[in-house]
Structure formats: C-alpha cells, structure tokens
Amino acid sequence: MNTSSAARPRIVVGISGASGVIYGIRMLQLLRELDVESHLVMSKSAQVTLQYESDLSMAEVKAMADVVYANTDIGAAISSGSFKVAGMVVAPCSIKTMSEIATGVTGSLLSRAADVNLKERRRLVLMVRETPLHLGHIRSMAAVTEAGAIVYPPVPAFYARPASLEEMVDHSLGRVLDLFGFDTGTVRRWNPRDGAAPGS
Structure with a gap:
C-alpha cells in the first residue's frame, strides 16, 4: 500500500521493563506489515530487559518503528491529546507502569502517553505481565479498567494448538x-464445528 503518512492510522507502542519484550518487538513488525504508523517509547528498564531476552540491539528495535521518542521527552507529540492516534498498546506492561497509569501520576512519557489516550477516550491496551498477583495489583487493574483501559494479559490460547513460541x-x-x-491474519479463530480454524 502506498499512502501518505498523514493518511495512515497511528498506534503508540509502549514497551516497559516487564518480561516479554518480544511482544513489543513483534507488535512493531506487525504494524509495519499492516501499514500502520508506529510511535515507539521504551522505558529504561525495557532496554535492560531487551539485553536479557533478545539478540536484537536497541538500534535494531528502534529501526522497526516509524517514530521513536525518549521516555524522558515529556514534551513529545504523543504527550498531547491534540496529536491524533488510534490508540496505544503497552507490550509488555509492568505492574509499575500500570500503577502509574491507574493513578494518573505519570512520571515518564510512556505513562503520560497512556494517560492522554485515556483522557481522550481512545483505546488503551495493557499487556500486563506479572504472576502471581497480590491485592494491590488487582486493585490497580480494577482502577485502570474503570478509567477506560483494557487489561490484556498475554495468556496463550491453547485451542489454537500453537506449534511454536512465535505462533x-x-x-x-x-x-x-x-x-x-x-x-493481522495471525489469529486462529475458534469454530466449534471444526476446532480452531485459521483466519476469520
């Protein structure tokens, strides 16, 4: 598809320091395949996690995004509600990041951008990676859900019979x-007649 940048939908991708950095990396790849403009912000902890969980360098991950922001850049475009985006995904989302978003006390661009999506009533999906959960975690999940976010722990769907971690x-x-x-074409959708059928 050959469209101008202004015509392309935009998604903000936040990558926090929780385990599961592959979710953020693969999200950037999928958005590129869909011709969706990606705006990336990574926490300092995410950069540390990247070193442990991936062979990719920071430069290689940044190259997957259309626009990259420093997490300290509170004046960045994605910190303003006037900057139009379809929404934001935090993949993975740490409990710390989720708690900042739940309280509205945003000390970084990542949590500020998420807060902006909530106040503008845009879709915000948090792929929370933590287990087991104590009551404080659960209360933060409830609070952020009440504020309008979707808490989406990356729980595998075994009915799809994945053959690999990538699937x-x-x-x-x-x-x-x-x-x-x-x-994306990557979802094996449930069909009660013949099990998990690929596609929709």
Whole structure:
C-alpha cells in the first residue's frame, strides 16, 4: 500500500521493563506489515530487559518503528491529546507502569502517553505481565479498567494448538490488534464445528 503518512492510522507502542519484550518487538513488525504508523517509547528498564531476552540491539528495535521518542521527552507529540492516534498498546506492561497509569501520576512519557489516550477516550491496551498477583495489583487493574483501559494479559490460547513460541506471540498480538479493527491474519479463530480454524 502506498499512502501518505498523514493518511495512515497511528498506534503508540509502549514497551516497559516487564518480561516479554518480544511482544513489543513483534507488535512493531506487525504494524509495519499492516501499514500502520508506529510511535515507539521504551522505558529504561525495557532496554535492560531487551539485553536479557533478545539478540536484537536497541538500534535494531528502534529501526522497526516509524517514530521513536525518549521516555524522558515529556514534551513529545504523543504527550498531547491534540496529536491524533488510534490508540496505544503497552507490550509488555509492568505492574509499575500500570500503577502509574491507574493513578494518573505519570512520571515518564510512556505513562503520560497512556494517560492522554485515556483522557481522550481512545483505546488503551495493557499487556500486563506479572504472576502471581497480590491485592494491590488487582486493585490497580480494577482502577485502570474503570478509567477506560483494557487489561490484556498475554495468556496463550491453547485451542489454537500453537506449534511454536512465535505462533503463541502472534496469536496474542493478533487478538490485541483485533481490538483496534486490524486483522493481522495471525489469529486462529475458534469454530466449534471444526476446532480452531485459521483466519476469520
């Protein structure tokens, strides 16, 4: 598809320091395949996690996004409600980041951008990665849900019979992008007549 940048939908991708950095990386790849403009912000902890969980460098991850912001850049475009986006995904989302968003006390661009999506009534999906959960975690989940976010823990769908880690990741991200109206073609959709059929 050959469209101008102004005509392309935009999604903000936040990557926090929780385990599961592959979700954020693969999200950027899928958005590129869908011709969706991606705006990336990573926390400092996410950069540390990247070193442990991936062979990719920071430069390689940044190159997957259309626009990249420093997490300290509170004046960035995505910190303003006047900057039009379809919404935001935090993949993965740490409990710390979720708690900042739930309280509205935003000390970084990542949490500020999420807060902006909530106040503008745009879709915000948090792929929360933590287990087990204590009561404080659960209360933060309830608070952020009441504020309008969708808490989407990346729980694998075994009915899809994934043959690899990559298939499990793609299925979860495909379901997340379903929430924005984007079909990645990576979701094996449930059909009670013949089990999990590929596509829709």
